[in-house]
Amino acid sequence: MSEFATASPRGAQPERTALSWQRTALASAAGAAIIARHSADTLGLVALPLLLGTLGLTAAAFVLGRRRYDPDLGLRARRRDGRAPFALSMAVVALALTELLALTLGG
Amino acid sequence: MSTPKRWPAAVYGEGEEPDYRFSLANERTFLAWLRTTLALIAAGVAVSVLELGVPEDIARGLAALLLGLGVISPAAAFLRWASTERALRHDAPLPSMGGLAVALTGVVLVAAAVIAVVVVRA
Numbered sequence A: 001m002s003e004f005a006t007a008s009p010r011g012a013q014p015e016r017t018a019l020s021w022q023r024t025a026l027a028s029a030a031g032a033a034i035i036a037r038h039s040a041d042t043l044g045l046v047a048l049p050l051l052l053g054t055l056g057l058t059a060a061a062f063v064l065g066r067r068r069y070d071p072d073l074g075l076r077a078r079r080r081d082g083r084a085p086f087a088l089s090m091a092v093v094a095l096a097l098t099e100l101l102a103l104t105l106g107g
Numbered sequence B: 001m002s003t004p005k006r007w008p009a010a011v012y013g014e015g016e017e018p019d020y021r022f023s024l025a026n027e028r029t030f031l032a033w034l035r036t037t038l039a040l041i042a043a044g045v046a047v048s049v050l051e052l053g054v055p056e057d058i059a060r061g062l063a064a065l066l067l068g069l070g071v072i073s074p075a076a077a078f079l080r081w082a083s084t085e086r087a088l089r090h091d092a093p094l095p096s097m098g099g100l101a102v103a104l105t106g107v108v109l110v111a112a113a114v115i116a117v118v119v120v121r122a
Helices: A013-067 A073-079 A083-105 B020-049 B056-089 B099-121
Strands: none
Touching (some): A083 B056, B020 B056, B020 B099
């Protein structure tokens, strides 16, 4: 095992990664708002739960993304797993599906 | 004290904890794929909203292509993140980009061609 594997993350790497999480989550939330506004004419009230669901997933990824780099060593192993990547992936898939649905129904 | 379980087990069930710098770089690559996907979705919305001066069927087809890639890319990015993390834990060669990069390049070239047609006709 590498000597770094057992060492705690230090330097700019965790900060850089946390910032990357935050800007991706914020961009997703902004995209969700724009797509909800754009697709509301076509989808009506259906756009609202889609927006709220996407924002919920984005918020979960934002929080999980931040907590992954909390200095609390005891929980770090649990935090850095696949939950946050999965939540954010699903949020972006939901964004694309919403717009695709609006495009299809828009005739 | 029991060790908390990490998800997915297919990634974390075996192997050893890799150098943390590689794991963090893997995460940032995954996030870069998601931001690329957001740009594709934005392009899809723009194509469907803006008047490009091309037949509507072509504009709608291009928008659907971009948005369809917006559906596939995040799932592919997650699978790629998982397979890379798994390879890191086993100290194995990293997985290839697969067809995703080829598909993405193809769509970007098609979009560029449509934009070029629009600009020339204008």
